[in-house]
Amino acid sequence: MGMAQRKVIYTPFPQAVPNIPVIDAANCPKIQKDKCGACASVSDPRCIDFKQQDTVITEDIGAIIVATGYQLMPNERFGEYGYGKIKDVISGLQFERLASASGPTGGEIRRPSDGKTPKNVVFIQCVGSRDEKKGVSYCSKICCMYTAKHTMLYKHKVHDGQSYVFYMDIRAGGKRYEEFVRRAIEHDGAMYLRGRVSRVYERDGKVIVQGADTLSGNQVEIEADMVVLATAIVSREGADTMAQKLGIGYDKYKFYNEYHPKLKPVETVTAGIFLAGTCVGPMDIPESVSMGSAAASKVLALFSNDQMAREPITANVNRTTCNGCWDCLVACPYSAIEEDAVKNRQGIVLKMLAKVNEGVCQGCGVCVAACRSKSIDLRGYTDEQVYAALAAF
Amino acid sequence: MSSHTQHEQTGGFEPKIVAFVCNWCTYAGADxxxxxxxxxxxxxxxxxxxxxxxxxxxxxxxxxxxxADGVLVSGCHPGDCHYTTGNYHARRRWIAFKNLMDFVGIDSQRLHFSWVSASEAIKWVDLVNNITDEVKKLGPFVEYKSLGDRQ
Incomplete structure (x- = not known):
């Protein structure tokens, strides 16, 4: 996050899985200039291979769980909050690192500009969330809770500090969530101000936050030492191309679609592909964990059967009228059409006809519409059935 | 046919619109x-x-x-087909047959083609409302109905 220096060989974070060091290839002198290599000399040399390259691994798999997660909306989009221009305006994730015992300051809250302990910290919620004009229309869901947590962490580390939170609504829906926010306000003295911030600027080493308190109807100006932005959750870059590769649906924010929002929340329309976590939409840790567990058990249920149940909707060739033009073979996206030989008693091939491999056919019906001699029909959606439906109007 | 004319005279013509939709995107969107x-x-x-x-x-x-007084065909957005390429087949067929439909006497204003994804419920609502209004203005489409009656 650009808050401290790290070595070229490092463990990403203490709880990383797998918990092994990685090399930053772009900055490693051994890889770039063939100099140094000190790390290999102090560890078992077999552990470090500087020549390792990215490889494409091909595996046959039975199911896929998509858990690609989220990213934050770029803070720079909100110029009025000064992110990127004012050093002491940081994001929630950066605050998380400041408060972390394994973070750049060893868990002491120090502001980035001069390393001093900030005595007044302003938290701004809904940066990009619920803001159709500049951000996204949805609520990012987790910010109310982590901001409350941040105010508590701050108070526990800086006893004489004061935190201020600008919010639109406090959305603490969840077991013991409301009580948690009340604790931040009543026990740890976080000052919650209902209203939006209009401007953040620097004056005499302070970060001045101007905003409205809509409950008292007053304009407020706070001389803060540090500002923390609760930035909106957005889908990961490339989420749409990933969805197209997998054949699963996504919405206008590029979050993936469940098969059914209520009854099939971890399945997708494509058999064998399941979803977990924030690739579906903003959600907090408990929700992501339960979704991951649900997806894993769905996969285990799928694998525990000796036989796989399939949709009975498949294409079906009328062998008396098929003339082997192979329009269907060209049209089929699954290569489910095979060439089947018709032989006489002497075993001589008389003609080749189309045959549907029912294990491969997904029942889209593209071949049916492509067939010029009307020799293929789709079970469940035959021409006759469609015409009967039309006649009923 | 006569009922259509009556409706028109009383200003209460309600068009019948048939929508051919795919199971995965537009049907789910309508759902x-x-x-x-x-x-x-x-x-x-x-x-x-x-x-x-x-x-x-x-x-x-x-x-x-x-x-039917109007027909709507709607499926997944290009690139999002559940069956990978089915909507491309539909689009190509649409381009090839649209002029032919015109040739056989079907006013192209009565034919609509759209992409509605499973999350675009609002788009579906707007689409149906707009097409209904448009077809209502065109009035009943009786020519083909009379062919059907003759059979």
Whole structure:
């Protein structure tokens, strides 16, 4: 996050899985200039291979769980909050690192500009969330809770500090969530101000936050030492191309679609592909964990059967009228059409006809519409059935 | 046919619109409109197919013959087809047959093609409302209906 220096060989974070060091290839002198290599000399040399390259691994798999997660909306989009221009305006994730015992300051809250302990910290919620004009229309869901947590962490580390939170609504829906926010306000003295911030600027080493308190109807100006932005959750870059590769649906924010929002929340329309976590939409840790567990058990249920149940909707060739033009073979996206030989008693091939491999056919019906001699029909959606439906109007 | 004329005289003509939709995107989008309790014009009759690629152009002609005043074809957005490429087949077929439909006497204003994804309930509602209004202005489409009656 650009808050401290790290070595070229490092463990990403203490709880990383797998918990092994990685090399930053772009900055490693051994890889770039063939100099140094000190790390290999102090560890078992077999552990470090500087020549390792990215490889494409091909595996046959039975199911896929998509858990690609989220990213934050770029803070720079909100110029009025000064992110990127004012050093002491940081994001929630950066605050998380400041408060972390394994973070750049060893868990002491120090502001980035001069390393001093900030005595007044302003938290701004809904940066990009619920803001159709500049951000996204949805609520990012987790910010109310982590901001409350941040105010508590701050108070526990800086006893004489004061935190201020600008919010639109406090959305603490969840077991013991409301009580948690009340604790931040009543026990740890976080000052919650209902209203939006209009401007953040620097004056005499302070970060001045101007905003409205809509409950008292007053304009407020706070001389803060540090500002923390609760930035909106957005889908990961490339989420749409990933969805197209997998054949699963996504919405206008590029979050993936469940098969059914209520009854099939971890399945997708494509058999064998399941979803977990924030690739579906903003959600907090408990929700992501339960979704991951649900997806894993769905996969285990799928694998525990000796036989796989399939949709009975498949294409079906009328062998008396098929003339082997192979329009269907060209049209089929699954290569489910095979060439089947018709032989006489002497075993001589008389003609080749189309045959549907029912294990491969997904029942889209593209071949049916492509067939010029009307020799293929789709079970469940035959021409006759469609015409009967039309006649009923 | 006579009932159509009567309706027109009283100004109460309600068009029949047949929508051929795919199971995975537009049908799911229409379903979402329902579960989200959105309201839209009741003139649309949905025929669900697995994919827009399943649509035989003959279905559209048959729909007009059976009394449809407008036809809507809607499926997944390009690139998002559940069956990978079915909607591309539909699009190509649409381009090839649209002029032919015009040639056989079907006013192209009565034919609509759209992409509605499973999350676009609002788009579906707007689409149905707009097409209903448009077809209402055109009045009843009786030419093909009379062909059907003759059979």
């Amino acid at each position: 979402l409109a329902g579960t989200s309790r959105m309201e839209y014009k009741p003139n649309v009759r949905i025929i669900k197919l697995p994919c827009t690629g399943r649509i035989d152009p003959l279905f559209i002609i048959k729909a007009f013959e059976k009394g």
